[in-house]
Amino acid sequence: MAPGNISRRDFLRYTGALGIGGFLPMGGYDIALRPPGAVRDFLARCIRCGSCIEACPYDSIRAMGITSGALGHTPYVDPLKTPCYLCQERGPDGKDRPLSKYLRCGDVCPTGALKKIVNDKDVLAEVPHELKMGTSVLNRKLCLAWQYDSCGECYYNCPLKDKALLDRPPGFEELSTAQTIAPGAVGAISGPGRMGATGIRPYVDPDHCI
Incomplete structure (x- = not known):
């Protein structure tokens, strides 16, 4: 399998091993979540200087520990602890x-291990492949909005709101609060939730999700 073409099954298998193996290269893949703009040969270019860690305004970037072997002291992002906010301030x-x-x-x-990217929402929305840090998956059965x-x-906290995360799916039809959404009633939209005239129904656009 060529680098960059790792399958979802392999990804889940590799990340599932993190609990016992840490962030270790498996099969030659760098499975750590790197800061935005990381290039394909990131590990070869990164000199472990820590400059990106010091520059991050939200302490989203951390350094991998010495137990990570060859990956030790390289920067990574743990979105479950402190996600990347793309240097935005509300x-x-x-x-x-x-x-x-x-x-x-x-x-x-x-060293160019991380690309220099203009901090403008329109620019960021057009280069999601440069920033790719994962794709959000929405479970409508557990979503309070749906x-x-x-x-x-x-939706309100997404740094690429109205680009990567929409307030409702494209073509979504307005329904009164007295109506419910039945499976297949609105194209691919389904679910039992009630739709208010101004209700939010989050929708992830994977093409713009970083």
Whole structure:
């Protein structure tokens, strides 16, 4: 299997081993989640200087421990602890604004292991392959917005809101609160939740998800 063409089954098998093996290369693959803009030959270029870790405004970037072997001291992101916010800051008006002209980690990288990317939402939305850090998967059966017409936190907090995460699926039909969404009633949309006129129904656009 060529590098970069790892299957989902292999990915799950490799990441499932993290609990006992740590972030170790398996079969030549770097399975750690690297900072945005990591190039294909990231491990060959990274000199373990820690500049990206120091530059991150939210401490989202961490250094792998010495128990990680050859990957020790390389930067990674653990989204379950502190996700990457793409160097955005939310103002009093609820709108996100860039903290810097470029994503800070790539801006300070001395070797090009992390690409220098303009910190503009339109630019970021057009280069998701440059930033790829995973694709969100929404379980509508567990989603409060889909089931009970409440919440919407994921939509409001997404750094690429209205690009990677929409407030409702394309072509979604407005339904009154007295109506329910039956399987297959609106194209591929299905689920038992009630739809309010202004309700949020999160939808992930995988083509723009980083």
